[in-house]
Amino acid sequence: MGRLAYNPLTMSKTVLTRNNVQVVGRGDDVLVLAHGFGTNQTAWRNQVRAFEDTHRIVLFDHVGAQGSDLEAYSPHRYAGLESYALDLIEVLEAVQARDVFYVGHSMSGMIGLLAGLVRPELFRGMVFISASPRYINAPDYRGGFERPDIDALYETIEKHFDAWASGFAQAAVGPSATPEVVKAFSESLIALRPDIAIGVIRIIFESDFREQVTRLNVPSWVVQPLHDFAVPNHVGEYLAKSLPKGQLHYVPNQGHLPHMTAPNEVNALIAQALAAAS
Amino acid sequence: MGRLAYNPLTMSKTVLTRNNVQVVGRGDDVLVLAHGFGTNQTAWRNQVRAFEDTHRIVLFDHVGAQGSDLEAYSPHRYAGLESYALDLIEVLEAVQARDVFYVGHSMSGMIGLLAGLVRPELFRGMVFISASPRYINAPDYRGGFERPDIDALYETIEKHFDAWASGFAQAAVGPSATPEVVKAFSESLIALRPDIAIGVIRIIFESDFREQVTRLNVPSWVVQPLHDFAVPNHVGEYLAKSLPKGQLHYVPNQGHLPHMTAPNEVNALIAQALAAAS
Numbered sequence: 196m197g198r199l200a201y202n203p204l205t206m207s208k209t210v211l212t213r214n215n216v217q218v219v220g221r222g223d224d225v226l227v228l229a230h231g232f233g234t235n236q237t238a239w240r241n242q243v244r245a246f247e248d249t250h251r252i253v254l255f256d257h258v259g260a261q262g263s264d265l266e267a268y269s270p271h272r273y274a275g276l277e278s279y280a281l282d283l284i285e286v287l288e289a290v291q292a293r294d295v296f297y298v299g300h301s302m303s304g305m306i307g308l309l310a311g312l313v314r315p316e317l318f319r320g321m322v323f324i325s326a327s328p329r330y331i332n333a334p335d336y337r338g339g340f341e342r343p344d345i346d347a348l349y350e351t352i353e354k355h356f357d358a359w360a361s362g363f364a365q366a367a368v369g370p371s372a373t374p375e376v377v378k379a380f381s382e383s384l385i386a387l388r389p390d391i392a393i394g395v396i397r398i399i400f401e402s403d404f405r406e407q408v409t410r411l412n413v414p415s416w417v418v419q420p421l422h423d424f425a426v427p428n429h430v431g432e433y434l435a436k437s438l439p440k441g442q443l444h445y446v447p448n449q450g451h452l453p454h455m456t457a458p459n460e461v462n463a464l465i466a467q468a469l470a471a472a473s
Numbered sequence: 474m475g476r477l478a479y480n481p482l483t484m485s486k487t488v489l490t491r492n493n494v495q496v497v498g499r500g501d502d503v504l505v506l507a508h509g510f511g512t513n514q515t516a517w518r519n520q521v522r523a524f525e526d527t528h529r530i531v532l533f534d535h536v537g538a539q540g541s542d543l544e545a546y547s548p549h550r551y552a553g554l555e556s557y558a559l560d561l562i563e564v565l566e567a568v569q570a571r572d573v574f575y576v577g578h579s580m581s582g583m584i585g586l587l588a589g590l591v592r593p594e595l596f597r598g599m600v601f602i603s604a605s606p607r608y609i610n611a612p613d614y615r616g617g618f619e620r621p622d623i624d625a626l627y628e629t630i631e632k633h634f635d636a637w638a639s640g641f642a643q644a645a646v647g648p649s650a651t652p653e654v655v656k657a658f659s660e661s662l663i664a665l666r667p668d669i670a671i672g673v674i675r676i677i678f679e680s681d682f683r684e685q686v687t688r689l690n691v692p693s694w695v696v697q698p699l700h701d702f703a704v705p706n707h708v709g710e711y712l713a714k715s716l717p718k719g720q721l722h723y724v725p726n727q728g729h730l731p732h733m734t735a736p737n738e739v740n741a742l743i744a745q746a747l748a749a750a751s
Contacts (some may be wrong), residue, residue, distance in 0.1 A: 209684065271679035274552035281555050284591040313562040314591065401549035406487065 210289040214255040214282060215262040218290055220247035224473065225292050227253045229283065231301025231325070232395055233360075233367070233384040234452070235260040238300070241458035242465065250469075253295070255286050257303075259391040261383065270394045276302060276402055280309035287317050296469055298322040300454060301425070302395070305404045311413045320472035321411075322465055324418040325451050327426045328404040328434055336405065339427040345400050352393050360384040360392070366424050369450020376455050408437045415441045416468040418461060422449040488567040492533040492560060493540040496568055498525035502751070503570050504743075505531045507561065509579025509603070510673055511638075511645070511662040512730070513538040516578070519736035520743065528747075531573070533564050535581075537669040539661065548672045554580060554680055558587035565595055574747055576600040578732060579703070580673070583682050589691045598750035599689075600743055602696045603729050605704045606682040606712055614683065617705040623678050630671050638662040638670070644702050647728020654733050686715045693719045694746040696739060700727040 210216070217236065220226075226246055228239040236254040243252055256262035257279055258272075272278060283306055287295065296319050299307040304326020311318050330338045331345060352359050364381035384392070415438045419431025428445075435443035444464050448457035488494070495514065498504075504524055506517040514532040521530055534540035535557055536550075550556060561584055565573065574597050577585040582604020589596050608616045609623060630637050642659035662670070693716045697709025706723075713721035722742050726735035 209688070267684075269681065271553065271676065272681065274676070275549065275556055277555040277559055278553055281558070281587060281591055288591075309559060313559055313566075398549065398552070403547065403550065410487070 210282075210285045213258060213264045213267045214286050215264075216286055216290060217254040218251060219243060219254065220250050220252040222248075222250040224250050224469070225253060225295040226250040226469070227287070227292065227295045227297045229255070229297065229299040229303035229307060230257065230260065231299075231303055231452075232399060233364075233380065233387065233392075234300075235262050235383065237383075238452070238455055242298070242454060242462060245458070245462040246465070253286070253290055253292060257306075258282060259387070259395055261386055265388065265391075268391055270390070273394065273398070275398055276306050276404075277309055279303075279306045280313075283307065283310045284314055284317070287314075293317060294319045296320050296322075296472055298324065298465060299326065300324045301326060301451065302399050305402060308404060308407060308411055311411050312407060315412045318413045320414045320416070320468060322416045322418055322468050323434065324454055324461065325420060325423050325426050326417070326434060327430045328408050328437070329402065330400050330425070331403075333403075336433070337427070337429055339425070339430060340400070348400070349393070349397065352389075352396060356389040356392065357385055360387075367451040368456055369420075369422065369424075369448065369452075371449045372452075372456045376452070380452065380455070405437065408434060409439065411438055411440070413440065414472055416464065417441055417443045418446055418453065418464055419443060420446050420448040420450060420453045420457075423451045425451045488560075488563045491536060491542045491545045492564050493542075494564055494568060495532040496529060497521060497532065498528050498530040500526075500528040502528050502747070503531060503573040504528040504747070505565070505570065505573045505575045507533070507575065507577040507581035507585060508535065508538065509577075509581055509730075510677060511642075511658065511665065511670075512578075513540050513661065515661075516730070516733055520576070520732060520740060523736070523740040524743070531564070531568055531570060535584075536560060537665070537673055539664055543666065543669070546669055548668070551672065551676070553676055554584050554682075555587055557581075557584045558591075561585065561588045562592055562595070565592075571595060572597045574598050574600075574750055576602065576743060577604065578602045579604060579729065580677050583680060583685075586682060586685060586689055589689050590685060593690045596691045598692045598694070598746055600694045600696055600746050601712065602732055602739065603698055603701050603704050604695070604712060605708045606686050606715070607680065608678050608703070609681075611681075614711070615705070615707060617703070617708060618678070626678070627671070627675065630667075630674060634667040634670065635663055638665075645729040646734055647698075647700065647702075647726065647730075649727045650730075650734045654730070658730065658733070683715065686712060687717065689716055689718070691718065692750055694742065695719055695721045696724055696731065696742055697721060698724050698726040698728060698731045698735075701729045701731075703729045
């Protein structure tokens with residue numbers, strides 16, 4: 196009855212195109228770099244430069260980001276980070292990657308976590324950069340944001356997307372960023388389709404993975420910038436303590452994009468984690 | 474730094490409680506029965522009776538259904554069927570099930586599909602009962618529902634949940650159902666928390682897994698009732714043709730719950746599929 200024979204090539208092509216998957220570098224060990232909100236795989240250029248001589252590097256764009264197949268986006272298909280986690284697993288399958296070292300920034304932290312819960316054997320280790328299991332304060336938990344702030348944020352984004360994006364870019368990269376980085380991040384944010392940006396912002400801020408982080412059976416490194424407006428230090432501490440195999444490292448960086456604004460420090464931590472996980 | 478040692482027992486307990494997992498029956502082969510919208514694991518009583526002497530049967534309640542941990546529900550955590558797919562994988566992990574035969578009714582069809590895409594080795598075969606990859610008509614696709622009908626449906630459910638549930642129960646089970654089955658399904662629907670019921674109805678009707686069904690590498694049997702108001706015959710045909718290893722079987726049943734209203738016919742098909750997959 197089957198109309199299509201199962202064809203790994205077809206599968207790979209679908210996924211490779213959808214997520215604009217790129218494999219670069221050389222080496223036996225695989226490093227997967229997963230970007231956060233408002234950026235795409237180009238955010239990792241400093242890490243690619245640092246590790247391409249020693250590692251095979253898998254890069255991709257989450258659906259909705261520049262480079263991905265925007266036709267694949269729908270607010271219902273991508274109503275939670277769980278959908279991105281399934282995509283991540285499909286990306287790793289498509290390139291037949293196993294036992295990878297995963298670095299996830301911001302939303303890709305929890306995306307990696309969810310993938311690691313159902314496919315732990317895919318991951319040798321995980322680095323969470325500026326990641327938060329929950330942004331909104333709750334009883335016995337300080338995520339850093341109050342509900343009314345978040346609701347006001349949604350309203351602003353919906354009404355004045357471009358203005359918000361330019362302000363957010365400045366806040367996110369932090370005061371120490373070079374004008375080039377501010378410009379790059381700002382342009383990348385404004386290039387997002389506003390409906391997608393708003394949809395993704397909502398699923399990020401409404402997410403709550405505090406229970407799931409206690410169950411990840413993968414060695415994990417939490418990279419916490421010293422001044423991240425989106426992820427306060429105690430959230431990084433909470434995350435590292437909650438992860439069964441977690442450890443915490445600070446980077447002396449102001450902002451939510453330390454891999455872009457403090458690449459040397461972040462690369463040193465990644466190198467350290469890579470060595471420990473080998 | 475890790476505060477908690479990784480503890481499979483803790484993990485299992487979390488998941489087992491969340492999804493009210495029950496393992497019954499005896500035998501080497503594992504049969505997983507996954508319920509659809511508006512029911513819970515009790516919907517499978519006829520199947521349990523038929524297969525408990527020959528199979529180990531895993532039963533569970535999706536989060537939001539009666540029996541599950543309602544505290545685990547949030548509209549953001551369960552914003553798409555992807556979240557239920559991750560739960561399903563965790564349930565199978567928690568009972569250390571592998572190479573199972575999966576039977577999914579209605580929404581659990583696509584939940585099984587999503588789980589099977591990222592964990593094909595978990596599944597020896599899948600039966601999709603009254604399952605649809607997309608309910609709303611689209612260019613070159615007839616799901617059976619028009620957008621205005623669906624929007625009107627949401628409005629009705631939100632305004633008059635109990636009245637809708639009782640009407641829906643009658644329509645869903647079909648005219649040939651015994652009063653007992655109508656009563657059981659109707660009570661089970663009305664017992665749902667309205668906000669959860671509305672949330673789940675929305676993610677079902679907005680879902681679109683037409684691309685994903687072409688990629689499932691698991692032998693699959695589509696069980697299509699002859700008169701299912703939610704899943705027209707051509708949707709069952711479409712599903713069976715799109716599944717790479719799919720085959721179609723009709724059951725001479727009027728309604729969306731053939732495992733409850735035509736249990737003998739459905740059990741015969743399950744037995745046939747089990748034999749073919751062994």
